[in-house]
Amino acid sequence: KGMFTYDPGFVSTASCESQITYIDGGKGVLLHRGYPIEQLAEHSDYLETCYLLLYGELPNKEQKEAFVDTVTNHTMVHEQLVHFFNGFRRDSHPMAIMCGVVGALSAFYHDSLDISDEHSRQVAAFRLIAKMPTIAAMSYKFSIGQPFMYPDNNMSYAENFLHMMFGVPCEKSNISPVLANAMDKIFLLHADHEQNASTSTVRLAGSSGANPFACIAAGIAALWGPSHGGANEAVLNMLEEIGDESRIDEFVARAKDKSDPFRLMGFGHRVYKNFDPRAKVMKQAADEVLAELGLEDDPLLKIAKRLEQIALEDPYFVEKKLYPNVDFYSGIILKAIGIPTSMFTVIFAVGRTIGWIAHWHEMISGSYRIGRPRQLYTGHDKRDFVSLDDR
Numbered sequence: 001k002g003m004f005t006y007d008p009g010f011v012s013t014a015s016c017e018s019q020i021t022y023i024d025g026g027k028g029v030l031l032h033r034g035y036p037i038e039q040l041a042e043h044s045d046y047l048e049t050c051y052l053l054l055y056g057e058l059p060n061k062e063q064k065e066a067f068v069d070t071v072t073n074h075t076m077v078h079e080q081l082v083h084f085f086n087g088f089r090r091d092s093h094p095m096a097i098m099c100g101v102v103g104a105l106s107a108f109y110h111d112s113l114d115i116s117d118e119h120s121r122q123v124a125a126f127r128l129i130a131k132m133p134t135i136a137a138m139s140y141k142f143s144i145g146q147p148f149m150y151p152d153n154n155m156s157y158a159e160n161f162l163h164m165m166f167g168v169p170c171e172k173s174n175i176s177p178v179l180a181n182a183m184d185k186i187f188l189l190h191a192d193h194e195q196n197a198s199t200s201t202v203r204l205a206g207s208s209g210a211n212p213f214a215c216i217a218a219g220i221a222a223l224w225g226p227s228h229g230g231a232n233e234a235v236l237n238m239l240e241e242i243g244d245e246s247r248i249d250e251f252v253a254r255a256k257d258k259s260d261p262f263r264l265m266g267f268g269h270r271v272y273k274n275f276d277p278r279a280k281v282m283k284q285a286a287d288e289v290l291a292e293l294g295l296e297d298d299p300l301l302k303i304a305k306r307l308e309q310i311a312l313e314d315p316y317f318v319e320k321k322l323y324p325n326v327d328f329y330s331g332i333i334l335k336a337i338g339i340p341t342s343m344f345t346v347i348f349a350v351g352r353t354i355g356w357i358a359h360w361h362e363m364i365s366g367s368y369r370i371g372r373p374r375q376l377y378t379g380h381d382k383r384d385f386v387s388l389d390d391r
């Protein structure tokens with residue numbers, strides 16, 4: 001029917017050209033602007049990777065310093081935003097708060113709404129990169145009834161985030177460098193992943209000319225689902241539900257049962273039919289953090305290790321190429337750092353913000369058309385209206 005290609009789930013449709021990220025899912029390759037993710041994770045840091053994604057090249061020393069300085073200048077949020085938080089229930093999911101508050105930035109920063117002006121677009125990018133950790137930490141502080149922490153601009157990006165999450169105004173924050181490093185790596189490994197559901201959402205929203213804050217809020221909403229960014233939270237919930245190593249087989253059997261909708265959270269990927277290179281780096285980081293904190297014997301983490309082993313050996317998972325994905329390991333690290341489960345997806349959103357902005361910026365700076373997918377209509381043929389009395 002019709003003259004369009006029908007491709008539910010966009011498994012074989014490219015929606016745009018892009019120079020930002022390359023993935024070869026069969027080979028397990030992920031490159032940002034040509035650089036392998038493994039090399040970036042080892043030698044770079046989150047803000048430098050942000051620069052790379054946004055501008056296309058690694059910065060030299062002066063460029064890096066200037067970029068970090070500019071982003072750092074924007075870490076505070078408008079004081080009026082505090083009132084916005086106070087309108088939410090204390091038990092709101094932090095992702096619900098993120099959707100609202102980030103969208104509301106367009107009501108506060110009128111000088112970065114002009115998408116036709118390059119300077120305005122740049123300032124919007126700096127603001128979003130800088131303010132996401134502040135808003136994320138505020139959504140957590142609000143939920144536990146503690147005062148909001150102002151950012152400390154003497155700290156690194158990741159350190160500052162942990163300071164705003166776990167610090168209190170009456171004490172000096174003491175952030176462990178190991179945890180700050182792990183946090184930075186989590187942000188870096190989530191920075192971009194080409195046309196995933198949330199990035200495609202940001203592009204689609206942006207293609208109508210919507211302002212960048214509104215577009216990123218749309219991305220946050222798309223990220224929330226358990227098949228996408230919500231998976232890291234779902235992994236931990238699943239580990240808690242399993243609860244004991246003796247029950248693992250039961251859950252694995254359910255995952256394999258076609259009549260049971262249950263899936264092992266944190267396994268499988270639409271694009272990677274091989275080990276996700278980010279998951280490899282994350283696995284190593286997880287091992288380091290657990291050893292550093294002496295948590296190798298944590299019962300949930302033991303269940304996780306056993307599940308990982310089963311998935312890598314069990315014929316069902318091997319044949320379907322369902323490898324542990326990045327969310328599987330990031331969930332474990334975040335749990336070890338002491339981040340509450342409800343914040344996991346928020347942290348994914350903080351890291352992914354640069355990817356959303358880089359794609360939005362690439363689209364807006366080039367030639368683009370409004371995104372307007374077609375459909376395969378499967379409803380009624382034309383028919384005549386029936387009056388209420390005759391129905």
Ligand code: CMC
Nearest residue numbers: 227228229231255263264265266267268269270320325327
């Ligand atoms: N547990 C058990 N079986 C699975 C799983 C799983 N986690 N994932 C896929 N399968 C099976 C699925 O039942 C199907 O079997 P069959 O061919 O016999 O019908 C086959 O594997 C292919 O699955 P699919 O649903 O066609 O694959 P997809 O590309 O549409 O979905 C996915 C990819 C990631 C949504 C899916 O693997 C999944 O639901 N995984 C669990 C959730 C998760 O960890 N998501 C995070 C993804 S990575 C980070 C991100 O993108 O945000």
